[in-house]
Amino acid sequence: MKNDTTCYRVNVDKELLDNAKEDISSNKETLDNQAKLFSLLGSDVRLKIVYLILKHEKMCVCDLSDVLEMKQSPISQHLRKLKDGGILQNNREGLIIFYSIPSSLKSNIESLIKF
Structure with a gap:
């Protein structure tokens, strides 16, 4: 089966599109920071490290190892x-x-890592 990527909308809601573009533009810095955070937490090892440090306040390399x-x-x-990346301090x-x-950063990261 062929993938059809054609958009079949009848009417374009120009106001919606303009508002959406403005939302992206006005929140660029926040979105960039969130993308950076998600990228850093995208590794299972780094996610586990951050989770452990959140739960136990501080850990050393030996503990984590x-x-x-x-x-x-x-x-x-x-x-x-x-x-x-600014997620950890030593x-x-x-x-x-x-x-x-x-x-x-604690509350922001805790809201992403819920168990």
């Missing part, structure tokens, strides 16, 4: 991407670096 049963190197790479406590989610 043990829980996810992965080597520290790939965990560190995922943490770097999340940190560079704090050194002695020799250990703990990762956490900035308080300004």
